[in-house]
Amino acid sequence: MPEQTRRYRSARREQSAAQTRQDILETARDLFITHGYTQVTMGHIARSAGVATKTLYASVGTKTQLLHALLAVDVADSKTTGLYGEVLRCKDLASAVTCLAHGIRDNTERFASSIDLLHSSMTSDDKARQVWEYVVTQYRQALRDIAQHLVALGVVAPHLDVDGTADRLWLCFGLSAWRSLVVDCGWSYDDTERLLARQAVNMLEDPSPA
Structure with a gap:
């Protein structure tokens, strides 16, 4: 039973992390389009997405990596x-x-x-x-x-x-x-x-x- 509980919690955390990443990507896309890529900082994205800056970097990496992730999702x-x-x-x-x-x-x-x-x-x-x-x-x-x-x-x-x-x-x-x-x-x-x-x-x- 404890092992099953751990697996359940792990799956729930993974689902939550995936949703957080998706929210961050959508927020970043909107900010980049509205204000321009160069004008938007990671701090802006974190505040708009409602996450800590540490969480932002852990989820999507650097600003350049975030942009590349968006392009990969959208253009492919x-x-x-x-x-x-x-x-x-x-x-x-x-x-x-x-x-x-x-x-x-x-x-x-x-x-x-x-x-x-x-x-x-x-x-x-x-x-x-x-x-x-x-x-x-x-x-x-x-x-x-x-x-x-x-x-x-x-x-x-x-x-x-x-x-x-x-x-x-x-x-x-x-x-x-x-x-x-x-x-x-x-x-x-x-x-x-x-x-x-x-x-x-x-x-x-x-x-x-x-």
Whole structure:
């Protein structure tokens, strides 16, 4: 009986520690996004999370380790590259772009806090900058794969090659396009998705070379 009691208490402590860590991560994310990574101290995070500074360090390590833990949790689950398989089943430009716009919108909205976090920290943290560069590289490659499919189908303007199509997709659906409308202009994701999809179709059908 005493041994069972110890195991029960141990499991309860582990569960409590996991919840404390989760609370700390969520608090830190909110503070980093609101005030900027460089402006937030571990003391700020501890006070906002309602834990002792000693507990904070024991749970997540240093400030840099805390940031890396957030990035690992938030970015690792992105499914941007999986869009290719969905768009591949589309046989005309309008349906392919509609599918692409909706898939990217889903990722962009789902990972909005991650994108904000990277924006607030990548100028002062090399790891955050590396993660951002990795995300952009993967994103652009996914769009290039889709551009290759659209060119092969013959649904874009004849003067557009894979690079030209990929560049236009990036202009329409790159991270800055969504942030400009949603964050800077206050648009809804629904309106942004519709506008960017129409813009992409118009640019890819435009018969005049740029």
